[in-house]
Amino acid sequence: MILMNSATEVLLNTPRIYTSIAQFLAVFFYIKYSSRKFGNGKTIAISTFSLIGFILFHHWALTWPIDFWIIGMFLSFFLMFLNVFLLTNHNVMVSTYITIMAFIISELVAAITWQVEYFLIVNNVNGFVNALVYSPFRVYDYDLSITINMMIIYTLFFLLLNLFEKRYQHNLKGFDVKINDLLTALVTLILVFSISNFSFLDINSPISSNSAMEIFYIRTLVNLVGFILLYSLREHNYSTQKSLEVDLMKRMLDNQYNQYQVSMKSIDTINRKYHDLKHHIELIKNELDYEKKIAHISEFENSIKSIESTFQTNNRELDVILNSKEEALRENNINITVVANAEKLDFISTIDLVSIFSNAIENAIDSLKLVKDKNKRLLKLAVVEEKGFIIVKMENYYETQIKTDKGRFLTTKYDNTYHGYGIRSMHYAVEKYNGMLTIDTKNNWFTVVIAFPLPMQ
Numbered sequence: 001m002i003l004m005n006s007a008t009e010v011l012l013n014t015p016r017i018y019t020s021i022a023q024f025l026a027v028f029f030y031i032k033y034s035s036r037k038f039g040n041g042k043t044i045a046i047s048t049f050s051l052i053g054f055i056l057f058h059h060w061a062l063t064w065p066i067d068f069w070i071i072g073m074f075l076s077f078f079l080m081f082l083n084v085f086l087l088t089n090h091n092v093m094v095s096t097y098i099t100i101m102a103f104i105i106s107e108l109v110a111a112i113t114w115q116v117e118y119f120l121i122v123n124n125v126n127g128f129v130n131a132l133v134y135s136p137f138r139v140y141d142y143d144l145s146i147t148i149n150m151m152i153i154y155t156l157f158f159l160l161l162n163l164f165e166k167r168y169q170h171n172l173k174g175f176d177v178k179i180n181d182l183l184t185a186l187v188t189l190i191l192v193f194s195i196s197n198f199s200f201l202d203i204n205s206p207i208s209s210n211s212a213m214e215i216f217y218i219r220t221l222v223n224l225v226g227f228i229l230l231y232s233l234r235e236h237n238y239s240t241q242k243s244l245e246v247d248l249m250k251r252m253l254d255n256q257y258n259q260y261q262v263s264m265k266s267i268d269t270i271n272r273k274y275h276d277l278k279h280h281i282e283l284i285k286n287e288l289d290y291e292k293k294i295a296h297i298s299e300f301e302n303s304i305k306s307i308e309s310t311f312q313t314n315n316r317e318l319d320v321i322l323n324s325k326e327e328a329l330r331e332n333n334i335n336i337t338v339v340a341n342a343e344k345l346d347f348i349s350t351i352d353l354v355s356i357f358s359n360a361i362e363n364a365i366d367s368l369k370l371v372k373d374k375n376k377r378l379l380k381l382a383v384v385e386e387k388g389f390i391i392v393k394m395e396n397y398y399e400t401q402i403k404t405d406k407g408r409f410l411t412t413k414y415d416n417t418y419h420g421y422g423i424r425s426m427h428y429a430v431e432k433y434n435g436m437l438t439i440d441t442k443n444n445w446f447t448v449v450i451a452f453p454l455p456m457q
Contacts, residue, residue: 014110016059017058018150019107021051022106022107022109022113023080023103023106024047025106025158027099029102031087034084036088037089050079050083057075057076057079081099093182096182096186097177097181100182100185100230103189104226107196108224109158111216111219112157112220113149132149164231176237181233188229189226192226196222196223315343315353317345318345321358322357322381325362325365329365332368332369333377335379336379338381344390347455348452355426356429356430359422359426360426368396370399371399376399380393385454388453389452389453391451392448392451393448393449395445395446396446426448430450434452
């Protein structure tokens with residue numbers, strides 16, 4: 001450690017309880033945002049013991065010779081890693097990456113807190129300052145004391161960090177770590193930790209200082225730079241992932257829209273032929289008077305009726321979408337019931353209607369294919385107007401286990417190229433019209449309910 005008078009040295013060394021609590025909170029923060037191995041109760045219980053372990057380890061490490069200081073920091077890093085690896089479903093690489101982030105964050109928040117506290121202690125001029133550095137949880141020395149200042153800064157810091165992290169958790173692959181990400185984070189950790197602690201190891205280094213406040217500035221700023229670098233990398237990965245998702249959803253939607261256009265042309269052609277044939281049949285009826293031929297022609301006319309649009313919802317786009325799925329429904333022995341007056345859905349663009357209804361129906365078909373009892377392959381669609389809203393309700397029976405991740409539904413298809421993007425595409429389309437989409441999975445019925453506020457006249 002830097003050689004100064006004993007009082008100054010005590011003040012310069014961040015209390016170990018500050019470091020241990022910061023490490024615990026940083027680890028627990030990321031565990032909270034991860035897929036966990038245990039339920040909330042067990043996770044909290046284990047984490048409580050971990051907190052005690054962090055505090056005891058750091059206080060014990062104070063008794064070690066200064067030459068073992070680096071070893072102590074390695075061991076504290078390993079303790080953080082064990083918490084992440086044992087309490088989450090992450091592999092070694094992701095757990096290491098999260099631990100690196102948590103370690104740099106813990107160094108930053110502990111450094112900021114003790115820098116502020118050092119300033120307050122040195123400039124102790126009034127009762128307010130005394131209140132900030134008061135320790136309601138004081139054991140027997142400063143190194144096992146928790147001050148009001150520490151509680152305030154830690155709370156504010158992790159609340160702010162939560163705002164950052166929440167944004168990334170909208171991404172389905174919250175911690176999608178590649179080897180390059182891990183190496184970048186590891187190099188950042190080594191540089192940040194080394195530079196921020198040079199002044200404590202050797203006061204004669206080019207980036208050291210004899211001034212206490214300058215040492216604090218170096219340590220805090222370097223830790224802050226490390227934090228910014230890691231979150232810049234996280235932002236870059238997040239933006240890249242989002243761009244890929246948008247591209248995938250656009251390709252998926254383009255494909256669905258192309259299918260819609262083909263179906264629309266086919267139905268238009270069939271309807272034109274249907275009407276033409278009706279005229280021809282009428283002429284034949286008027287010109288020929290043979291009973292058998294009339295009976296045959298009547299039978300032929302009835303057969304032609306079967307190619308007319310099956311679904312009539314008072315919305316041409318929705319009719320086309322439903323009729324385009326008819327063959328898949330029939331091939332999979334799916335019994336569909338449609339009760340819909342969708343005339344007032346005309347304020348929704350065709351491409352958004354395709355996104356909403358095509359994805360919903362395709363998801364239902366994929367689920368119903370797996371129902372063994374064909375009599376239970378039931379699909380219901382209703383579109384009604386109610387109290388200034390257009391309500392769309394689609395429900396299908398299901399038997400397979402539904403996979404979710406952080407409240408998001410995952411695909412059950414063998415080809416997961418469009419990993420859950422169908423439902424997300426529906427959400428985006430619904431939100432464009434200030435609508436709300438909810439999903440319920442009670443009693444083996446997968447129910448999608450969409451409520452659109454009717455536009456003002």
